[in-house]
Structure formats: C-alpha cells, structure tokens
Amino acid sequence: xxxxxxxxxxxxxxxxxxxxAILDDDPDFRTYLDDALKDDGSYSIRTFAxxxxxxxxxxQRAPQIVLLDMKMGExxxxxxxxxxLKAYPGLCVIIITGYPSxxxxxxxxxxxxxDYISKPFTLALLRQTxxxxxxxxxxxxxxxxxxRERLGHHIKMxxxxxxxxxxxxxxxxxxxxxxxxxxxxxxxxxxxxSLLSICRAFDKRPSKVLAAIDF
Numbered sequence: 001x002x003x004x005x006x007x008x009x010x011x012x013x014x015x016x017x018x019x020x021a022i023l024d025d026d027p028d029f030r031t032y033l034d035d036a037l038k039d040d041g042s043y044s045i046r047t048f049a050x051x052x053x054x055x056x057x058x059x060q061r062a063p064q065i066v067l068l069d070m071k072m073g074e075x076x077x078x079x080x081x082x083x084x085l086k087a088y089p090g091l092c093v094i095i096i097t098g099y100p101s102x103x104x105x106x107x108x109x110x111x112x113x114x115d116y117i118s119k120p121f122t123l124a125l126l127r128q129t130x131x132x133x134x135x136x137x138x139x140x141x142x143x144x145x146x147x148r149e150r151l152g153h154h155i156k157m158x159x160x161x162x163x164x165x166x167x168x169x170x171x172x173x174x175x176x177x178x179x180x181x182x183x184x185x186x187x188x189x190x191x192x193x194s195l196l197s198i199c200r201a202f203d204k205r206p207s208k209v210l211a212a213i214d215f
Contacts, residue, residue, distance in 0.1 A: 010202045017044045018139045021063035025072040071096040149186035150213040156184040158202050172201035
C-alpha cells in the first residue's frame, strides 16, 4: 500500500492550490494538521513520517512549502533543512518545533527559513504564517500572471540596455507609450502583433525573447 506522499506525487496539484508538505514523525500531529488545513481548501497536502519519504516524493514533484519538524527522533532537523535547501534553493520552509531555543532560531534563520513556529501554537497563527508565505512567494499567481510580469520585465531590460526611453521604443514599434508602459509593468500581455513589433525593434527573434524569460 502506498503512503500519502506516494499517492499524491503521482497527481498534479489542482489549479489555484498551494503544494504543501508536512514532515513530522508524530502521526497524530500529521493527521491533525492535515485535517485542519484541508478544511481551508487552499492546499494540496502531502504528509511524511521521515525525511526519506519526503525526498523520494519531491523527486516526482517538489512542494512549494514544507512544514518541517526539527525534532524527529534520530533524524536531525537541521541536517534535513540543509539538504532541502541545497536540493531546492527556492523552497519555502517553515520550522515547527516543541523545543525552541534562541540558538536554534538563529541557526535556522541563517539557512534562510521563512518562519519559525513553536509548539503549541494556534491554528490561527499557522494559517496566518502560511498566508504570509503565499503572499511573499506569490504561490497563488496563475501562469499568465507570471508570463505578464516576466515578459514585461524582460522587455524593459532590453529597452534599458539600448538606453531607449518609452518614447523611443514607441517610435520604433508604432505602439503607444501607454501600451508599452502597461506591457513593461506586467499589467497587460502584448498581442502577437505587438510582440512581433517589439522583437523587430530589438532585432530579436520572438522565440529567443520567450526563452530568455524561462517560462
């Protein structure tokens, strides 16, 4: 029989949900968090009893947020944290521990964890911390939001490299200054015709411009 993590790793995260992994060796605590956060409807949750399960599942699909217990019997949370951040540098990790100390907090924050929650804690505190992480990392942004922002920023950088003003680019593309400004700010995606005009102005192939934003 497959574990919770193995079952979830085979499926895609539903649109609009945040991929959350919970690593804790206490089965009752895992169930408690799973049930409590599922009620929110915002998360696709996988729970893991040991680091090996988490790393195996992450090879199939890396989570966006990990709730990491720092005290797990023989497994040292500090070592697991170090391995996670080395394997997934952009991962959001929230530490949970029943034995907090100032020294532990300093050590983990040096490893760039997002936050540190001490047991016992309220669900309100946990939900707020998760909400803060989602806002900070932009996890609920849709693909088209990322595309608008990345493409707009890249076009702005191409303009800056040429030392062009918005007016210069508008003249080269026959687009209005307001159109170009809205594209660069990520407020609007350019139409196919507008994108072709912008690429021609910079002597760039559209495929190269899109490849540069790693979308």
